[in-house]
Amino acid sequence: MTLIRSQVRFVAAALAFVIIAVSPPAALSQKAPDATFPDRPVRLIVPYTPGGPSDVMGRLMSECLSVAFGEQAYVDNRPGAGSTLGGKIAASADPDGYTLLVATAATLAIGPTLYPDSGLDPKVFMPVAMFATVPFVMVGGPKTPAKSIPELVAYAKAHPGKLTIGVPNGAPPHMLAAWFKSLTGTDIVIVPYRGGAGDLVDVIAGQIDLAIETTSIVLPHLADGSLHAFATATPKRLAETPNVPTMIESGVPGFVALSWTGLAAPSGTPQPVIEKINAAINAGLSSPDIKSKLAKLGATGHPGTPTQFATFVASEVPKWTAMAKLSGVHGE
Secondary structure: OHHHHHHHHHHHHHHHHHHHHHOOOHHHHOOOOOOOOOOOOEEEEEOOOOOOHHHHHHHHHHHHHHHHHOOOEEEEEOOOHHHHHHHHHHHOOOOOOOEEEEEOHHHHHHHHHHOOOOOOOHHHEEEEEEEEEEEEEEEEOOOOOOOOHHHHHHHHHHOOOOOEEEEEOOOHHHHHHHHHHHHHOOOOEEEEEOOOOHHHHHHHHOOOOEEEEEHHHHHHHHHOOOOEEEEEOOOOOOOOOOOOOEOOOOOOOOOOOEEEEEEEEEOOOOHHHHHHHHHHHHHHHHOHHHHHHHHHOOOEEOOOOHHHHHHHHHHHHHHHHHHHHHHOOOOO
């Protein structure tokens, strides 16, 4: 019953996110666009440490806004409590468009599930713009004692508790690692890290065996041979890694998930400001420079309206909420 109540609660939060996008308050919707916005720097709060997938996407979004507005947009990393710390800072900011949240499944679904007493309520955010989706890849280092998923599963079953997988604590890879263990019936030790990228350093050094991260941070390591790709969590093989099989091909049915990022603003932000930021992100996504940078990361841009982003979030929140419950992780 606890799981059901939790899922209902976060489905309701996701639907509220949609309602805010579809039906802004009449007073806000009737306002003329604020010609002075922005007249000072815009802060994008990333609720994780520098170097991870959310940080990479946040910096690309800040670049889009800086170019469009002629004012600096910058990333402010505020990690902690499974991304809920940064989320709370963004939620408590003035609803004027000058403080935005780099929104992900972690902040809008996973974090509030793992940290129910954090005080972060996803309903306090308004959708602004979806930015990009990025595939996940399971990787190993030179010392990892397997080269394929079937070999990995066989080794893990023969040596329970011996293999280790590094994950940013409370983030989507953490949920995926738990899901992989559940689907394969393996005993792999999950090693939490404070943020993204640190786990990859230790995989390369042979301190841990595995990681599940996005192409946005693993592709360079695959190219130089410091990491080995086991499989992607995608429906079909990626153009960037054509020789890497999917999890489905490798005998793990249904293992499909994408990392996604966008921007959200505190509830009450004027609709004209929301629309202006949305237009800036969409313009950036149509520029050859941003398209090229996303392609190099294996990412796909998703220009669209605030309502479309809200609808997407509503479809994703229940899945990640359920996965967070499955993980058995308990926030401190």
